[in-house]
Amino acid sequence: MRVGVFASLLALAGAALGSATKRWSTDVPSGFVTTNGTTFSLDGKPFAFVGTNAYWLPLLESQADVDSTLASMQAAGVKVLRTWGFNAINGSELANATATNLTYYQLWNSSTWELNEGPQGLQRLDYVIESAAKYDIKIILTFTNNWFGYGGAELYINWIVGAPATHDEFYTNPAIVSEYQRYVSTIVNRYMNSSAIFAWELMNEARCSGDLLPSGPNCKPGSGTLALWYQQQSDYVRSLDPYHMITTGGEGQFYWAQPATYWYNNTLVSDYNYNGEAGEDFESTLGLPNIDFGTYHMYPQTWYPELDFPGSNWTVEQFGLDWIDAHISTAMMVGKPLIIEEFGALGLTNKTSIYPVWVQEALNTYHASIMPWQWGQLNLTEPTHILKYADEILDGATPNDGYAFYPNQTDVWNILLNAAAVQESRSG
Numbered sequence: 001m002r003v004g005v006f007a008s009l010l011a012l013a014g015a016a017l018g019s020a021t022k023r024w025s026t027d028v029p030s031g032f033v034t035t036n037g038t039t040f041s042l043d044g045k046p047f048a049f050v051g052t053n054a055y056w057l058p059l060l061e062s063q064a065d066v067d068s069t070l071a072s073m074q075a076a077g078v079k080v081l082r083t084w085g086f087n088a089i090n091g092s093e094l095a096n097a098t099a100t101n102l103t104y105y106q107l108w109n110s111s112t113w114e115l116n117e118g119p120q121g122l123q124r125l126d127y128v129i130e131s132a133a134k135y136d137i138k139i140i141l142t143f144t145n146n147w148f149g150y151g152g153a154e155l156y157i158n159w160i161v162g163a164p165a166t167h168d169e170f171y172t173n174p175a176i177v178s179e180y181q182r183y184v185s186t187i188v189n190r191y192m193n194s195s196a197i198f199a200w201e202l203m204n205e206a207r208c209s210g211d212l213l214p215s216g217p218n219c220k221p222g223s224g225t226l227a228l229w230y231q232q233q234s235d236y237v238r239s240l241d242p243y244h245m246i247t248t249g250g251e252g253q254f255y256w257a258q259p260a261t262y263w264y265n266n267t268l269v270s271d272y273n274y275n276g277e278a279g280e281d282f283e284s285t286l287g288l289p290n291i292d293f294g295t296y297h298m299y300p301q302t303w304y305p306e307l308d309f310p311g312s313n314w315t316v317e318q319f320g321l322d323w324i325d326a327h328i329s330t331a332m333m334v335g336k337p338l339i340i341e342e343f344g345a346l347g348l349t350n351k352t353s354i355y356p357v358w359v360q361e362a363l364n365t366y367h368a369s370i371m372p373w374q375w376g377q378l379n380l381t382e383p384t385h386i387l388k389y390a391d392e393i394l395d396g397a398t399p400n401d402g403y404a405f406y407p408n409q410t411d412v413w414n415i416l417l418n419a420a421a422v423q424e425s426r427s428g
């Protein structure tokens with residue numbers, strides 16, 4: 001999830017991808033989730049689920065709060081949790097991080113980062129994974145962020161390349177790739193024996209451009225820059241860990257020869273989610289041998305202010321249905337499982353009216369698993385305080401970015417409880 005603008009790029013012709021890397025072993029240890037054609041399986045039985053997102057879980061100071069959150073998730077029927085496997089700061093942020101007891105794993109103060117394995121560092125992530133195992137919840141762990149939040153790609157770029165740089169150098173600069181892989185190997189080696197890991201995820205919402213840095217001439221529709229990076233990094237993770245699943249963490253943008261269009265202010269607009277501008281090519285990426293299942297995200301209101309413009313020929317609900325169907329068609333063609341890994345609508349009324357329609361489409365058409373953004377937990381023992389940026393614990397409630405849903409919002413809550421029951425009935 002990230003709110004912001006998106007820069008337009010030129011269209012170019014496509015580049016083919018190939019990979020010789022051997023697919024992973026299907027003979028996985030007990031308790032590890034694996035794939036079986038278009039579905040997941042666990043210990044020889046189908047595994048369908050409702051999951052959720054809580055990036056803030058490793059940021060909580062109190063282990064009791066981590067436990068109570070995972071216990072509530074378990075009680076609601078949640079089986080899979082996605083959280084950030086990264087938290088990076090730079091040297092200038094260290095004094096504040098120490099003063100506020102902020103979780104961080106990587107400290108950047110030169111062209112090479114330092115690991116924090118202390119009680120304010122990876123020990124917090126250790127506890128989340130240990131507690132998840134206790135509550136029978138499996139974790140999707142993300143290695144870095146396309147956006148600045150909690151120290152993403154642009155920290156690597158700033159410290160290794162410096163100005164002037166483009167965002168896409170993250171995917172191609174050998175020194176950056178090497179520092180990224182050093183972090184990936186740290187995390188994978190630490191947790192690779194744990195059945196509480198559902199899957200490794202290469203990056204949150206990888207795109208050619210970021211928050212601050214633009215994309216360069218080598219990252220444009222058809223360049224295959226992102227797809228090549230996905231291939232190289234998924235092969236790398238597979239070389240470290242033969243058993244856990246691997247996925248992209250991408251928003252699921254397409255690179256179609258005839259992209260979807262919509263009317264805005266009497267102009268027919270080419271939709272950037274379908275024309276390759278973001279850099280992703282969902283179809284070719286899902287076909288990579290070490291990308292085990294597809295992810296996509298869905299925030300129509302944040303993505304398209306045009307939706308409410310007079311004369312526009314679409315709605316929030318309809319965009320979502322089309323987006324869901326497009327991903328289902330691809331997953332069907334490729335023959336791999338699919339997760340709506342993040343989705344959201346703004347406002348309680350919109351959530352209540354739109355979620356059932358989206359959820360039914362995903363669950364019924366493809367038996368796809370769903371992971372709404374984002375979980376809201378009440379009654380934390382932690383007092384009110386800022387975590388970082390505008391993210392705060394307020395009166396014992398976890399951060400609300402407009403997409404959070406809390407157990408006191410029963411209409412929304414029940415939609416997810418009902419979906420969890422449907423998925424449970426499809427599992428072994």
Ligand SMILES: *[C@@H]1O[C@H](CO)[C@@H](O)[C@H](O)[C@H]1NC(C)=O
Pocket residue numbers: 036037040041042043044045046047
């Ligand atoms: C794998 O899929 C097949 C058919 O789609 C199904 O019959 C079988 O039960 C599944 N096995 C597991 C372990 O999920």
Ligand SMILES: *[C@@H]1O[C@H](CO)[C@@H](O)[C@H](O)[C@H]1NC(C)=O
Pocket residue numbers: 060061062101119
């Ligand atoms: C920081 O949090 C830890 C728990 O994660 C706690 O034990 C410690 O007392 C806290 N330190 C400060 C300075 O608040």
Ligand SMILES: *[C@@H]1O[C@H](CO)[C@@H](O)[C@H](O)[C@H]1NC(C)=O
Pocket residue numbers: 090091092093154155158159
């Ligand atoms: C370090 O973080 C500070 C505060 O977020 C920011 O102003 C600065 O640009 C960062 N420096 C680098 C090199 O990323």
Ligand SMILES: *[C@@H]1O[C@H](CO)[C@@H](O)[C@H](O)[C@H]1NC(C)=O
Pocket residue numbers: 091092094109
């Ligand atoms: C970062 O490096 C600068 C200059 O080398 C040094 O003055 C500063 O103390 C370092 N900060 C940290 C947190 O290591």
Ligand SMILES: *[C@@H]1O[C@H](CO)[C@@H](O)[C@H](O)[C@H]1NC(C)=O
Pocket residue numbers: 092093096
């Ligand atoms: C440290 O925290 C203060 C107070 O929240 C803030 O104004 C300042 O920008 C922070 N400094 C850095 C380097 O993040």
Ligand SMILES: *[C@@H]1O[C@H](CO)[C@@H](O)[C@H](O)[C@H]1NC(C)=O
Pocket residue numbers: 189190191192193
């Ligand atoms: C994981 O298991 C392997 C094989 O049993 C062992 O060599 C390794 O030390 C274990 N790693 C961790 C982090 O426990």
Ligand SMILES: *[C@@H]1O[C@H](CO)[C@@H](O)[C@H](O)[C@H]1NC(C)=O
Pocket residue numbers: 261262263268313314315318
């Ligand atoms: C909007 O209108 C265009 C042109 O008629 C059409 O191609 C497109 O599919 C429509 N979009 C939606 C979401 O109905």
Ligand SMILES: *[C@@H]1O[C@H](CO)[C@@H](O)[C@H](O)[C@H]1NC(C)=O
Pocket residue numbers: 265
């Ligand atoms: C809509 O188009 C008109 C005429 O081209 C233009 O003046 C106006 O600024 C446009 N409005 C928006 C919100 O783009």
Ligand SMILES: *[C@@H]1O[C@H](CO)[C@@H](O)[C@H](O)[C@H]1NC(C)=O
Pocket residue numbers: 301307308316346347348350
């Ligand atoms: C609900 O969705 C409509 C249509 O996009 C939008 O205009 C409205 O602002 C949303 N409500 C809230 C509270 O965000």
Ligand SMILES: *[C@@H]1O[C@H](CO)[C@@H](O)[C@H](O)[C@H]1NC(C)=O
Pocket residue numbers: 378379407408
């Ligand atoms: C939170 O605490 C209040 C007051 O103690 C209680 O009424 C409510 O049921 C609790 N909510 C949850 C979700 O546990």
Ligand SMILES: *[C@@H]1O[C@H](CO)[C@@H](O)[C@H](O)[C@H]1NC(C)=O
Pocket residue numbers: 378397406408409
């Ligand atoms: C539920 O809890 C959230 C977070 O504390 C609060 O903002 C909201 O007003 C509460 N009630 C409802 C009906 O959403």
